Amino acid sequence: MLYHCSRESQDEVLPFEWYKKAFPTITKLTHQLKNVDLIDGKLVNINDDSIVIDDRIADKMHTLKSLVSMFIGSPWVQQNLKENVEAISANTKFKPVVSFSKLREREPMIVNSLTKISNFLSVSAQQRKLVRSAICPQVTQHRIWTGALEEILNGLKSEMDSLYYEYSGKGSNMGQQIISSCLKFLAHTGISDHECTSWMQLGSHNSVNSQSSGTWEEVLEMFNDLIRCLESEKGLLYHAAKLEVMKEGFSQIKDVLVDKAIGYKEARHQESLVQKKLSKTLGYSSRCLFALLLYYLYGHVRDIEVDLCGGIYGGEGGARFCLCMGRILTSDEEKMVKSGLKQLDRALGLFKFIWETAGMQGVLELQGHLWCVGAKDRILTHRGTLFFVHGIFDKK
Template sequence: MVTLPRGCALGLAMSIVYGGFSSTMACKHVEKLMCTGAKYIRNRRIEAFHSDAILYHSSKESHEELVHLDWYENAFPEMMKLTRLLKNVDLIDGRLVNIRDDSIIIDDRIERKMYNFKSLVRVYIGSPSVQKTVKANMAAVSVGEGEPFVCFSKPSEREPMIVNSLTKVSNILNISAQQRKLIRATISPQVTHHRILIRTLEEVLNGLKPELDYLNNQCPSKGVHLGQQVVSNCLKFLYNTAFSSDPDSTSWMRLVPAKKVQSSCSQKWEDVLEMFNDLIECLKTEDWLLDHVVKLEAMKEGLSQIKDVLIDKSIGYKEARLQESLVQKKLSKILGYPSKCLFTLLLYYLYGHVRDIEVDLCGGFYSSGNDKFCLCMGRILTSDEERMIWSGVRHLDRALELFKFIWETSGNKGILDLQGHLWCVGVESRMITYKGKMFFIHGISL
């Protein structure tokens, strides 16, 4: 973790738009500060540093008053420039995506510009003009409902957030300890099903595979090459060895092996665990793959608990079902509420993917009285094209739905209203409805 000297963060935020210190120069300055010896700390740590450098509110909320009006005037042209450069590019759950064809972009230069752009916008949203726009937009839909609350007015509400555990979700929603026990007891048996585990592991590996292929072509290394081999072998192992629980099949439809295989020769989950250990060891120094290594570590947590359980098609249907049941029983009992493995299984169970959900502006959780609550989250867009807007809406909807799922599973009787807020430079403000939720599109202007 990079720690800035007191006052350095605010100074860097100002320097991006003052004194001819361009965003490119700012990135170079960031790169110097983030070098430890010959190792350059990249990817998720770049974002963390930008957040500290630009969102200087990490110290005290009162520091916001240090941003002068002329800073906003100087920052606006810089944001317009970056908007043009980044048109049709979005940052979705840590990956750069070309919105036009949904292709993944791996480009260090574009990534830095994107982080710089979003950092500038986060500060700019605190400007009087943008805050006035937000209040007006909120008031327009709150006629007759009393005084509307104002979200994103505090710097702490404009911080980025990575949703990567049930604990983080529950802390935001003020879920009690007793309610957390209920949530875990409810979801654990569902998400630890053998079929969900297999599909989640495959999703983790299939998400890693194309990035390994790209890196092996662009900047080959021993670790990446070995990683490719391990991923391929592990996927093949899961496909050929893992038995499948088809709920529509019956025992008489399944073939029994001609000879009983000795248990000592049967494959176990320990084989998968060893491959995951090898993969982590191969890739732990590959900075571009830090997010994937985190997911490998998360799944390793679960695999280590079932390493002695058989995973072999040759053992016969009844024994296979017994082993599947044992996997579910062990995982649902051992994986605790803060478990990253449990959360990854839940993500796949709900959405069919495993990447942690990243939100540009964490927003807040508000009580409006009479057992009514509201959860707001925000997203920063680089253009107002329809594909970009709807991509942002769907992304926010997924994040909001996760919080709603936990809220309802906790047994809360209160009404939870969900709101998404999207910001784009130089567009007209409007409001759209998606799946019963309100999404506000706020224009950013001088």
């Protein structure tokens, strides 16, 4: 009863004894997990950005966030939330929304697909077609495609280097060799200077260098080998999953030639073929398309975790709406708050991007909420978005 609550209870208030027993546990777990956060599917120590691999810590983090999400629904926390939000935002132009009172608003969400975002925003089938037609020409550009691949590979290489002593077996060594080969291949793709003119990059009159030509199917085969090497590496499964995601794109362009020993116009034609094939074949529900969108917007392909999914609330006359989402933190220190704020900002920004691209009616305002035991209630502003920091306290 302390760690779990039946979803059948929906929005019913739990017995007062439950909250009294839960709060000391929440406080204890917060201290044990201080400055540790769940980012990109893995636990990270915010102080030094080191990765924490410990199943017990992972279980404690899950327990903490589950308990806090239930505790936020208590009557006195909701009352304090209402009073504090109204008090610290009295001078804002948009009336703040007090949310998270319902169980479904306090459920976690991993933002990992366009379909999930559109379902949340109630984007119609016709509007989804508009979104796809608008974003595909942008996110399937050759530089976005290769940039996303390099970001995944470099991130994987960095993580494997940092975890060398844990992952120093034959599979890991082979994996690093494959990553190096993939990065070398990508270095030979596309045009190094997109502003250069045709006379600046002339085709070779000599025989084609085998190392400078090939097809995208070669990288697809290397990705398959890399995935097999990482199957037993539990701590690196997040990256392995992203390799799987990008395979969908490879399968669409595997016959496209990659050749650096050609002129500028021919090279641009190769890049154009990659963009056209990806744009034509990647559907709205494609995980690969979503990964490319993330890289296009934020420069990485990492999924975004939201601890409290919140909801959309209508304003006066239905012309303005507010999207609220929340994160649960394990400390009130500046670096921790900043990290949680940035993650929440990315999630909120992504939802607003789809809202506006789909041509949804009304203006969508954004609101972020950060929760931590003992934190001082305050308001922060980041790129025009309001973020409320809430302290979690036991009933006096």
